[in-house]
Amino acid sequence: MSYLPVVETDRLSFAYGTRPILREMALAVPPGSIYGFLGPNGAGKSTTLRLLLGLLRAPAGTVRLFGHDLARHRVALLGRVGALIENPSLYDHLSGLANLEVTRRLRGLARGRSEEVLALVGLTEAAHRPVREYSLGMRQRLGLGLALLPDPDLLILDEPTNGLDPNGIIDMRELLRRLQQEQGKTILLSSHLISEIERVATHVGIIQHGQLVFQGGMAELHNRQVARRHIVIETDCAATCCHLLPAGLGEATVASAGTLLLPYQSREQLAKVARHLVLAGQPLYQLSCRQPTLEETFLHLTETSPVL
Amino acid sequence: MSFDLSAPSPMTQWWRCHLADWLKLRRTLALWLALGGGALPVVLNFLIVYFRGEKLLAAGQNPWAKYIHMSWQTASILLLPLFLILLTSLLVAIENRATAWKHLYALPVGRGAVLSSKLLVLLQLNLLAQVVYVVLLLASGKLLGLLRPDLLFAAHPVPLAGVVTMLAHSYLATLGVLGIQYVAALWWRSFALPFAFGIGGLVAALTLLRWEHVDYLPYAAPTQVLYLLSKDAQGVLTVQPGIALAEWCSLGWFAGALLLGYGLLSRWKTAD
Structure with a gap:
């Protein structure tokens, strides 16, 4: 199995006029992953x-898809x-089927594929x-259908759950999981819904001010969460207790x-804290x-982390 | 990672775009305009000649040349440029309304294929509209022959050769406006702005119709080719041979607008 990233950017930069948007971005989306791309609005x-997707031209840096230069x-x-990308591009005067047929023709796909995709996204009726x-x-589901039409190896979805009700969101999540697990698709998913990314992603990239502040597997992100665990001590006077602890x-x-x-x-540290405060005569209402x-880790990363 | 890097040929990409573009035309005003737009000048002149024919047509002479000239004049001066301005704006608006540019440019087809396919659709719709106009015009003359036999439409043959030649001249004369308006519609990505721009061009051309250099104005070209229409001693419709200066200028504007437009659009226009 190849581990060459399906999507890879190298020092990718972009600016609107003099306003920098992206700075030396180095994105790497592993094959077969659901890569959650998180970041605040305007990041x-x-x-x-x-x-x-080649919709914008980067003045600096490269984009490689499947190991090949996108520009070439x-x-x-x-x-x-x-x-x-954002809202689905749909021709309102045409039917759902005709909308898919337009893209099917543009991609030169076999007849009958539009009907298959309509069934996949639950719009046959x-x-x-x-x-x-x-x-x-x-x-939104038809927009996803347009993306799924060529049976792509890579799906790039920008806020795909926009406008979906809770059932729709669950269906979308299940569909993405199925595509990844059963068909080995690579899915790059941008969202501002951290909980949604947490439920479905295998990898995460966090962007802030045009720079990647975290990139890695969900396990790595969980490790960061674990590393930031705190003991919470509820007492009468926190300031007094603060001076009492060695x-x-x-x-x-x-x-x-x-x-x-x-x-x-460690657990031992927890026990020592309890012993010190009790021996010092401080009331201990809760120790957890x-x-x-x-979300807190995300905020921590977007507020404090150095650029990768 | 093994990956087939062979892309469809430019011709294949272009053909795919073209098939998709025709599908998008279903139930659009652009298509209805092309199919029905030619009826208006024909109906107007038909009614005028039906009710006042004896005062407008010389008694006992071949009426076809006068009838065709009257109708062509109505169509060319105002309606044809207006049709082109509307058609280009409506066709590009199909993509604008659907915010489809970003979708189109993220598909495995080149931008050149996307833009040239739409240009060909415009050329086809323009041709379709003008052919429909000519068919309706000749059919209305035949109908006048039945309804008003005293006007002698039935007594003389339909001047098909002359009308077809005039159609070719008229078509060439519309290309300049079509090219300019297409680029304007792509540049502004709105319906109102290119439409207003076109109306401005048309009003300027109509104002300058008596100017000695009016042949160089693209919006005046459909009117200028009217001078090619005449009739011989027997009253049979004739069209002057050769391509008029206004038509050459129209072709020049067409080519210039497309070259400049493609350069500007590919350099400055993003797929937003």
Whole structure:
């Protein structure tokens, strides 16, 4: 099995006029992964995806898809890529089937493929209705259908759950999992919904101010969460307790008048903290170990992390 | 990672774009405009001649040349440029409304194929509209022959050769406007701006119709080719041989607009 990244950028930079959007981005999407591309609004997610599809020209850096330079082999490479960028591009005056047929013809695919894809995204019954009558969720599903039409090896999806109801989101998640696990597709998925990425992604890239601040497997991200575990001490006077604890137990910080935080080291450290405070006559209402959520880790990374 | 890097040939890409473009035309105003737009000048002149024919046509003479000239004049001066301005704006608006440029340019077809395919659709719709116009015009003359036998339409043959030659001249004369308007519609990506630009061009051309260099104005070319129409001593429709200066200029504008437009669009226009 090859581990050459399906998507790879090298020192990819982009600016709108004098305003820099991306700075020396080095993205690497492993084959067969669901790569969650996270970042706050305006961080450069959509610009990155547009560059990956050749919709924008990068003044510096390179984009490689399947190991080949996109600038040199754009047409051949895009034949194996399906994409949904922001809102789906749909012709409202045409039916759902006709919309797929337009793209099927453009891609030179076999007849009958549009009907297969309509069934895959659950729109067979609405196939002949004009798209202007579709709900937001149906439009999103048809947009996904357009991306799935060529049975692509790489799917690039920008906020694909936009407009979907909870059932639609679950269906979308299941579909993406199935495509990855059963068919080995590589899926690059951008979203601002951290919980959604957490549920479906195998790998994560976090972008902030046009720079990648984290990239790796979900396990690696979980390790970071574990590394940032804290002991939470509920007492009467956090400031007094702070001075009572020996330096060897870690650097304590006062979170509030009655709450003290201490970086977690081990179970033994927890026991020592309890013993010290009880011996010093301090009341101990609660002693717990708390792991930050992915959202907190994300915020921590986007606020403090150095650029990769 | 093994990967087939062979891309479809430019001709294949272009043909795929063209098939898709025709499918997009279903149920659009652009298609209906091309199919039905030619009816308006024909119907207007048919009614005028039906009710006032004896005052407009010389008694006892071949009526075809006068009838065709009247109708062509109505069509060429205002309606034909207006049709071209509307058609180009409507065709490009199909992609604009669907925010489809980003989708199109992320497909395995080149930008040249996408843009040239649409240009060919415009040329085809323009031709279709003008052919429909000519067919309706000749059919209306035949109908006048039945309804008003005193006007002598039935007594003289249909001047098919002259009309077809005039159709070719008229078609050449429209290419300049079509090229300019197509580039304007692609550049502005809106319906209103290229439409307003075209109306401005048309008004300028109509204002300058008496100017000695009017042949160089693309929006005046459909009017200028009207001077090629005449009739011989027997009253039979004739068309002057050769390509007029206005037609050469129209071709020049067409080529210039497309070359400049392609350069500007590929350099400056993103697929937003």
